[in-house]
Amino acid sequence: MYELIGVTKQYRRGQARVDALAGIDLTIAQGDRLVVQGPTGGGKSTLLQMLGGLDRPTAGSVLLDGTDLAKLSESRLTAVRGQYIGFVFQSFNLIPTLTAQENVETALVPLGVKAAERRRRAAEALESVGLGERLAHLPSELSGGQQQRVAIARALVKRPQVLLADEPTGNLDESTRDEIADLLEGLWKEHGLTFVMVTHDSALARRAPRLATLRKGRVTVTENPKAAAPTGA
């Protein structure tokens, strides 16, 4: 699915230069579940941006099914994001003025889905994350866990091939964290997604079959065959 070759990302701020990613080689197979860990500032979010086509590497290639995202035009990259990639963010990133259903619908807009079909699919997606009763609620009327469920529904409603999550449980309490983690795991299995999740939570990391650790822009991958079967499934 993904093949990263010598991916480097440098940020410049005045004189200072930060090597967020310093030559990453990484392969992620289709249907794989990779958990990314590491100290703060290690480059985890930056890696996710590269995978999701949110930004381009300074050097190196990010091949998605053979297409180098680093070489795509902005509009092609936008199209790839709209079609293939679902994002879940730490702070949910819902549109505050739109209802849960409308928030989910925003993911279908770039695909040109008609309004009625959009509403139906959004309702369905919310149902599948257990929010069938909350379609007309605003984000401010939902709990953190519920908001993250809406965000997950938004990420999955377009049936993407890749799900990228940057600390999806980072803003949640412990019990909600487990709920969300279970939900994501279940959906990963159900949809046969390629799933990359950044987390600080070692409990979650232990459940991952493959673990990538980023430190100072360099990656180390560890296999964890014991955790290959998701728990709670």
Next chain:
Amino acid sequence: MFFTYLRRELRRRRKAALVVASGLALGIALVIVVTSVSAGMKQAQGKVLESLYGLGTDLTVTKAQERPAEGAQPARPRFEFQGGEDGEEQSGDRLMVQGFQTLADSTVATVAKQAGVGRAVGGLSLVNLKINGEFRRGQIQRGEGQSQGRPPGQGGTGGGPGDTVTGGGAAFDVDSFTLYGTDVTTPDLGPLTTSTVTEGRAFRTTETDAAVVVVDSAYAQQQDLAVGDELTVKGVTFEVIGIATADSGQSAAQVYLPLERAQTLSGSAGKVTTVYVEATDSTRIDAVKAAIQKNVPGTTVTTSADLAQTVSGSLDTAAGLASDVGRWLSYAVLLAAVLVAGLLTSSAVSRRVREFGTLKALGWKSGRVTRQVVGEALVHGVIGGALGIAVGLAGAYAVTAVSPTLTAELGASAGGFAGRGGGVVLGGPGGAGGPGAARTAAGRSVDIALTAPVSLTTVGLAVLLALAGGLVAGAFGAWRASRLRPADALRRVE
């Protein structure tokens, strides 16, 4: 989604929308009020000019002012009184041509023949002065004469009927009224057209030399004249056949009589003071003016544009303020409002960096995000426009309701209009010191109630300004939004 998103944003960020919109509204309301007040001033000026000219008159032709020789005595009414015994009453009656300048009758025909001239009609403006008074020998009261008499050179403007002049030991009552000899065969051109006969009847076209007069309603009331009454001018008895009311409240003369009568009565047979000209094409008045000036020598041609330049007083000042300061001020306010709206829109986008970044991360094209921002700004503009138009209309309506009174001083220095004002020069020696002064003094002041008519054009302009304001504000936001990176969606803090 565009409209859903737009509707939701506007409804749930009502306050922000209202702030941007009311800024724009303020600017637009100001533009409407200033534009309509300035239109009202133009209208008022037009009314003032019309009261002099009459409807349909595009220009007037009068005798060119001759430069008086150095030290020459200006033409001025003269009364010969013998220094009689103390307290002996004396009186005199003079009918004079206003402005003391006349043209030959034939000029009317000559002017009518000029290219671009539709019709031309002559008229004779007269003023009747009646002085009653007595000399008081030894009655010279030092200082009092000074304080009661007008300062030299300032005497003319208000010299209305019934004035008392005290000075040099003499006390005189001056009774004067203005007359206008009108061409009864052409009733629809000339100064009388701005008056409506409200009692009795107008002149018949056959009454070219009849001893009949039409009296202005204000003068009729003052003199207690009614239809059927008699009026004596220079020993000739006239019958009052009608009372005319000036449409603008300002009449061209106090008494109207047939032109031929006026000519014989004043001893100026075959003379007119003014030729009133109607052009065939009112857009080519300047060409007509040039033609007359070239082909009819010794004349001064005055257009309403020329005349407008002689208007002074609070109306003129206010009109100047409205069209210069007011306009620039309102546009400056509008510009500031648009800029503020733009900055607010731009900062609103900054506050929504993560929101727009998220949409971009979800695959929304930059253009779609930008369209959303511009759409919101446009709606702000429309709301601002609607508010502004409402406030502006209310403001204009308030001005019309209050209708503040403005005074127009009509300097008659534009040549031909000399002397046709209601004022009469009554300067002592060294008073009105020459024809120029006399002419200026012969100007008059007209009170006009200011209105603020709002034209559709003004409202249309306001709508355009509102949309433009919204677009400009939107452009600020759009520029900001288009520079957002989708990676901004991952920013944790705002």
